[in-house]
Amino acid sequence: MPKRKNNPKQLELRLKPARGAYKHGESHPKPTPEWLCWSSMISRCYVVKNHDYPWYGARGITVCDEWREYVNFLRDMGRRPSSKHSLDRIDNNGNYCKENCRWVTREQQMRNRRNTLQATFCGQTKPLITWCEQLGLRYKSVFARLKNGWTIEHALTTPIQTAYRRSRKQSDFPR
Numbered sequence: 824m825p826k827r828k829n830n831p832k833q834l835e836l837r838l839k840p841a842r843g844a845y846k847h848g849e850s851h852p853k854p855t856p857e858w859l860c861w862s863s864m865i866s867r868c869y870v871v872k873n874h875d876y877p878w879y880g881a882r883g884i885t886v887c888d889e890w891r892e893y894v895n896f897l898r899d900m901g902r903r904p905s906s907k908h909s910l911d912r913i914d915n916n917g918n919y920c921k922e923n924c925r926w927v928t929r930e931q932q933m934r935n936r937r938n939t940l941q942a943t944f945c946g947q948t949k950p951l952i953t954w955c956e957q958l959g960l961r962y963k964s965v966f967a968r969l970k971n972g973w974t975i976e977h978a979l980t981t982p983i984q985t986a987y988r989r990s991r992k993q994s995d996f997p998r
Contacts, residue, residue, distance in 0.1 A: 850893075955979075
């Protein structure tokens with residue numbers, strides 16, 4: 824028996840949501856950035872076929888019960904401050920909930936990754952790159968010092984020596 828082809832009109836009817844499904848007006852006809860962020864968060868944590876599931880749902884990261892509904896997520900987080908902001912978990916091993924989430928820029932988010940090197944100096948823990956910027960030190964130099972066994976205090980308080988370079992006059996260059 825030959826396979827039956829779907830009637831395009833029937834397919835269209837099945838893809839349309841039930842009447843009244845858009846309670847908040849955020850997902851249709853053009854989804855808002857906040858709704859896209861929320862739906863991606865849900866998908867990362869619960870849809871096994873999502874390509875990011877191994878780093879979220881498979882690690883046990885979940886979404887709090889209250890945030891399983893979009894309107895509650897939007898109420899707690901509010902609108903993104905700008906198009907440059909995205910959702911970030913303060914504790915990377917924690918769940919998505921009001922207490923553990925914030926809107927941050929890409930630069931801030933890159934400093935809050937599992938593989939970011941954290942350093943405790945003067946009783947405060949910050950990413951090593953932040954310490955280097957605050958103290959005016961080159962990250963690569965401080966990182967090399969730590970890799971060579973220096974203590975964090977010594978690596979951040981010892982001035983970095985710059986190599987001596989002889990200034991070249993225009994006449995020193997070959998013609």
